[in-house]
Amino acid sequence: MMSVLIIKRTSYMNTSINSPDISPPAFVDEMIDSSYRIGASDIHIDPRKDTILIRFRVDGVLERYREIPAVMLPELVARVKVLAGLRTDVHMTPHDGRFCIERGEYSCDVRVSILPTQFGENIVLRLLPKAGRNDSLEALGFSHEHIALIREVVARPQGMILVTGPTGAGKTSTQYGLVSETDPTSQVVITLEDPIEYALSDVRQVAIREKYSLTFPTGLRSILRQDPDVIMVGEMRDTETARIAVNAALTGHLLISTLHTNTALDTIPRLIDMGIEPYLIASTLTLIIGQRLARRVCDRCGGRVGEVGGSAGQKACEACLGKGYRGRIIISEVIPIDEKMRSYILRKISRDDMEKYVRSIGVPSLRDDGFVKADRGLTTVEEVLRVI
Structure with a gap:
């Protein structure tokens, strides 16, 4: 059964990721909500040596969203894995999963791909809106x-x-x-x-x-x-x-x-x-x-x-x-x-x-x-x- 994420409208855009006012789960929720609202098709969570680079693909072009400390990666990965129903104790094999987000005025499926890299697990989230799509x-x-x-x-x-x-x-x-x-x-x-x-x-x-x-x-x-x-x-x-x-x-x-x-x-x-x-x-x-x-x-x-x-x-x-x-x-x-x-x-x-x-x-x-x-x-x- 696919997990459902209920997002509440709280903005952390001007809040430091290290602030006590924001938890990694809340940051993930805000990141997904922000990506949806600007029409992104994908979210890239890319671990580097000292930081995590987060980018959105909008209209086919990658755009920088945030860069956060690398120390936050385990909790971010764990949050995504829990949402997608994936094992949180396995880190050296690729994972694929899926979950749904519900945010009052919109609903969206999220496809998850996780790949181990030299600096940790790289995550790509594909956003698949349920409504408002016109493929005529x-x-x-x-x-x-x-x-x-x-x-x-x-x-x-x-x-x-x-x-x-x-x-x-x-x-x-x-x-x-x-x-x-x-x-x-x-x-x-x-x-x-x-x-x-x-x-x-x-x-x-x-x-x-x-x-x-x-x-x-x-x-x-x-x-x-x-x-x-x-x-x-x-x-x-x-x-x-x-x-x-x-x-x-x-x-x-x-x-x-x-x-x-x-x-x-x-x-x-x-x-x-x-x-x-x-x-x-x-x-x-x-x-x-x-x-x-x-x-x-x-x-x-x-x-x-x-x-x-x-x-x-x-x-x-x-x-x-x-x-x-x-x-x-x-x-x-x-x-x-x-x-x-x-x-x-x-x-x-x-x-x-x-x-x-x-x-x-x-x-x-x-x-x-x-x-x-x-x-x-x-x-x-x-x-x-x-x-x-």
């Missing part, structure tokens, strides 16, 4: 043209849609966005995730449990016996999973998954390297979505960093805390697999020739999509160049 294709930032193409492919009864990009590119959010385009009331929609990040209405969500032999391959085989219409596989991690997924798409199912690749077109040689025959790729692959996440220009101050309304001397924008950015937007490359592309895959045409073809039919590159969004004021050229 529009909210994620896909262009109207990309949304129309995606919806046309999702409406097909079978095929394989792959979302690609490096870690932190927002692939899971896009998967959820694709699932939201299906109709779980008239279809059987099942997901296989490691872990389940957000609850989806009317969708059967299955979490990987390797301890109980529930892996991606075994889970996917079981799902295929559940009479599914749509299957979402969190990630194609190995050849066995990829082969089962391709077979699922070949036998009348819509299969949605992800691959770690640098570009959308790298997906095809990656699948071949995983042992998938070109004829199977050509028969099943229907759409590739390559993507990155760029910071979105603040919708309140318009990116005029440190100002509200742009007038000199005014206080920093409260919405973005003077950074000029608030939230993130997807920069995407959406490649349909048409008959020409299928013939290229079957004939093992080079990636460069495939790229020439997709550009010739009007598919914009990641950078092109980013520059268009920068021109519209949704992000900046600097952000586009930073993430691509």
Whole structure:
């Protein structure tokens, strides 16, 4: 059973960590509350030789929160382990856990990862808000043209849609966005995730449990016996999973998954390297979505960093805390697999020739999509160049 942390509103921001007015548990509570309120996705508690550096990842960028004495580490680690239901007497092995925070106006799941390092146990907390999340294709930032193409492919009864990009590119959010385009009331929609990040209405969500032999391959085989219409596989991690997924798409199912690749077109040689025959790729692959996440220009101050309304001397924008950015937007490359592309895959045409073809039919590159969004004021050229 997952622990629930009830946070009371008490500010310790101007209080020394060594003050008798604050305990390590209270400091942890305040840290989590502060991170949530500024929209952080992760908290990094990084032990150094003499201090502990605490940073928040906000819109993909690490920001310093506090630096506290290293002597506080054991009590901070113990507090997090107790919340996550982990053993407090084991310090030399990695730990993973989870707990929930409740704070009146918000509720949030927290995923815990603890890793022993040379200066002590390093903690990363991933914040997963339960409410206020919008994974619609529009909210994620896909262009109207990309949304129309995606919806046309999702409406097909079978095929394989792959979302690609490096870690932190927002692939899971896009998967959820694709699932939201299906109709779980008239279809059987099942997901296989490691872990389940957000609850989806009317969708059967299955979490990987390797301890109980529930892996991606075994889970996917079981799902295929559940009479599914749509299957979402969190990630194609190995050849066995990829082969089962391709077979699922070949036998009348819509299969949605992800691959770690640098570009959308790298997906095809990656699948071949995983042992998938070109004829199977050509028969099943229907759409590739390559993507990155760029910071979105603040919708309140318009990116005029440190100002509200742009007038000199005014206080920093409260919405973005003077950074000029608030939230993130997807920069995407959406490649349909048409008959020409299928013939290229079957004939093992080079990636460069495939790229020439997709550009010739009007598919914009990641950078092109980013520059268009920068021109519209949704992000900046600097952000586009930073993430691509």
